[in-house]
Amino acid sequence: MWRRWALRTLTGLVVAGAGAGGWSAFWTLYDPEVRVAPPLVVVRPRRTTSARVRLALAGDFAPTDAAMKIIRRRGYRYPYEATARILRDADVSFANLEAPVTGSPEIFPLPKRWIYAVDPAATEAWRWLGLDVVSLANNHVTDHRDRGVLDTVRHLDAAGIAHVGAGAGEGAARRPVVFDVGGTRVGFLAYLEDRAQYNLYFRAFAVGDGVGCARFGLRDLTEDVRRLRREVDVLVVSVHWGDNYRPITASQREMARHLADLGVDVVAGHHPHDVQGVEVRGKTVILYSLGNYAWGAIGHDTLRVGTIARIDLVPRKGDAPARLSAVELLPIVTQNRFVRFRPRRIEAGEVRWLEPLLAESRALGTPVELDGTTIRVGLNTDQNL
Numbered sequence: 521m522w523r524r525w526a527l528r529t530l531t532g533l534v535v536a537g538a539g540a541g542g543w544s545a546f547w548t549l550y551d552p553e554v555r556v557a558p559p560l561v562v563v564r565p566r567r568t569t570s571a572r573v574r575l576a577l578a579g580d581f582a583p584t585d586a587a588m589k590i591i592r593r594r595g596y597r598y599p600y601e602a603t604a605r606i607l608r609d610a611d612v613s614f615a616n617l618e619a620p621v622t623g624s625p626e627i628f629p630l631p632k633r634w635i636y637a638v639d640p641a642a643t644e645a646w647r648w649l650g651l652d653v654v655s656l657a658n659n660h661v662t663d664h665r666d667r668g669v670l671d672t673v674r675h676l677d678a679a680g681i682a683h684v685g686a687g688a689g690e691g692a693a694r695r696p697v698v699f700d701v702g703g704t705r706v707g708f709l710a711y712l713e714d715r716a717q718y719n720l721y722f723r724a725f726a727v728g729d730g731v732g733c734a735r736f737g738l739r740d741l742t743e744d745v746r747r748l749r750r751e752v753d754v755l756v757v758s759v760h761w762g763d764n765y766r767p768i769t770a771s772q773r774e775m776a777r778h779l780a781d782l783g784v785d786v787v788a789g790h791h792p793h794d795v796q797g798v799e800v801r802g803k804t805v806i807l808y809s810l811g812n813y814a815w816g817a818i819g820h821d822t823l824r825v826g827t828i829a830r831i832d833l834v835p836r837k838g839d840a841p842a843r844l845s846a847v848e849l850l851p852i853v854t855q856n857r858f859v860r861f862r863p864r865r866i867e868a869g870e871v872r873w874l875e876p877l878l879a880e881s882r883a884l885g886t887p888v889e890l891d892g893t894t895i896r897v898g899l900n901t902d903q904n905l
Contacts, residue, residue, distance in 0.1 A: 554728065556744065557695035559707070559751065560682060562652070566702045567611050573704045573842065576610035577756070577829040579790040579810035582619035582660075583645075584636045587816035587861040596645035599814035602864040606828050606850060608650040611701045614708065615813050616758065616790045617654040617683075620661050620668030621675040628663055630721065635663045636816070640671075643679035653697050655710035655758040657685025657733045658791065662724045666731040685710030685758065686726065686733045693726040693734040696748045704835045704842040707752035709744055711736040713761035713771065713791075736761070736775060745782045753842035754833055756786045765794050765820045767880070768808050780804035785844060786831060793819065795827055797880030798849070798888065798897055805831075805847050805897065812854040814863055819856055824873040825866060826854040827895075849877075849895040866893050 566573065583591050583599055591598055600607075607613040619636035621643065627635050654676065661669055669686055676683045682697045697708045712733040718724045719735070726732035734740075736759060749755055757779055762772050772789070779787050780801040787806040789796070796809035811826030812819065832846040851866040851874055853859050866873070871893060878895070881888045887898030 554690045554694070554740075556747070557691050559696040559698045559748065561698045561700060562682060563700040564611075568609065571835070572845065573701050573706070573833040573835050574610045574612075575706065575754075575756070575786075575829075575831040575833070576607050576613040577786070577788045577807070577810060577831065578607070578613070578615035578813040579826050580616050580618045580658075580793060580815050581813040582617060582636055582638055582816050583642050583814070584619050584638055585634075585816040586818055586856070587814075590861055596639075596642045597648055599862050600645065600649045602859075602862055603814075603828065603852060604649050606830070610650070610830070612699045612706055613650055613652050614756070614758070614788065615651060615654055616658060616760065617656060617672075618658045618660045618815075620664045620672045622664050622668040622671035624664045624667040624671060626665050626667055628665060628722070632663070632722075634660070634817075636660050637664055637668065640675045643675055643681065646681055647679055651681055652699065653682040653684065653708055655685045655760070655788075655790075656683050656687075657693070657710040657712040657758065658760040659712065659718055659722060659724060661686050662722060662732060669731050682708075684708050684734075685712070686731075688731050689729045690726040690734070693732060694740065694744055696744070698748075698752055702835065704754075704833060705752040706833075706842075707748045707755045708758065709748065709755075710734060710758035711741065711760070713759065713775070738778065741778075742782060745779070745784060749783055753836050754785045754844065755783070756788055757784045758788045758790070760791045761789055762792045762796070762809060764792055765822065766792060768796050772808055776804075776806045776808070777801065780806065786829075788829070794823055795825060795851075795877045797877060797884050798847075798886050799881070799884040800886050800897065800900055803844070803900060805844065805899070807849075812863070813852075814861065815854065815856070816861065817856070819854065823855050824853065824870075825851045825877075826863065827851050827877075844899060847897040847899060849897065851877075851893060851895065868893060
């Protein structure tokens with residue numbers, strides 16, 4: 521009797537394993553032909569009279585979770601008040617929006633530790649902040665399933681804030697955004713690292729007509745970058761990758777090398793919630809993790825700082841394309857036990873917190889210099905690289 525029970529149990533496990541394996545293989549290998557939507561082009565004059573074009577790139581943000589108690593009292597502009605000038609002074613400002621903008625009660629149906637959502641009322645504060653474009657390619661944008669993604673896109677469109685990295689189908693998720701700033705064209709793409717958890721459990725990726733994120737797959741990524749590279753002076757690719765509060769992974773290094781080989785100018789990384797080093801590979805600046813911006817959770821006890829990257833470009837002049845001329849990291853204090861969910865610039869007495877970031881960047885071969893409370897990144901200026 522027990523042998524028959526054991527045989528049936530074993531047979532059931534084999535069948536279940538084969539089914540799971542087949543399902544996994546299908547969703548890993550299924551890659552239908554997709555027509556990627558043409559770029560959204562935003563034309564605007566320079567915001568300043570300076571000769572340069574300036575970008576500001578920030579990390580993870582979302583007014584949600586533990587931050588809501590104080591935001592309900594102080595308003596949705598509160599988290600950004602101490603850093604607004606940095607984003608407003610840029611011709612194009614970017615951040616990773618790590619929560620859907622939705623009022624939908626429908627949430628991810630399987631166990632998940634953190635489920636986030638942002639009230640649509642927050643978008644008014646983002647317009648006030650001067651936020652121009654956000655990445656939606658992350659592991660929380662699908663927290664409220666398809667409805668949450670579609671609501672997010674709708675609310676951002678209504679607020680006039682561009683978005684990359686997720687949408688109603690793969691063609692929309694891979695759609696780039698191009699900012700034409702006085703004739704200098706800056707392009708943005710965004711992807712979520714391809715992990716089994718995101719693919720098979722969260723079902724976060726847009727496949728064919730399915731709603732979701734753009735997946736960091738080499739074939740599609742290469743196609744997207746090569747298509748957009750011809751149309752822009754400077755190309756920024758945002759990638760949600762790595763491990764929370766951990767050093768740079770081998771997978772991040774491999775993906776970064778591929779992006780550099782494709783000719784991407786700036787890789788804007790996020791997801792670890794803490795800062796990671798900077799690498800300059802040829803003409804490509806790789807910001808492995810910008811860390812948090814105005815993040816709604818308390819954060820790990822070891823967390824101290826995030827960064828906002830300030831990147832200056834020599835504008836396009838005739839047939840001469842624009843190029844990077846300066847890269848600075850503006851460290852901000854992001855430990856919410858210290859700043860009560862309103863990040864601020866780091867102070868002189870706190871610069872010791874930057875030593876791990878500086879050391880990791882130098883270990884990657886990057887010349888970095890601390891000038892007061894600003895980190896200056898050395899670039900490769902050889903035009904033949």
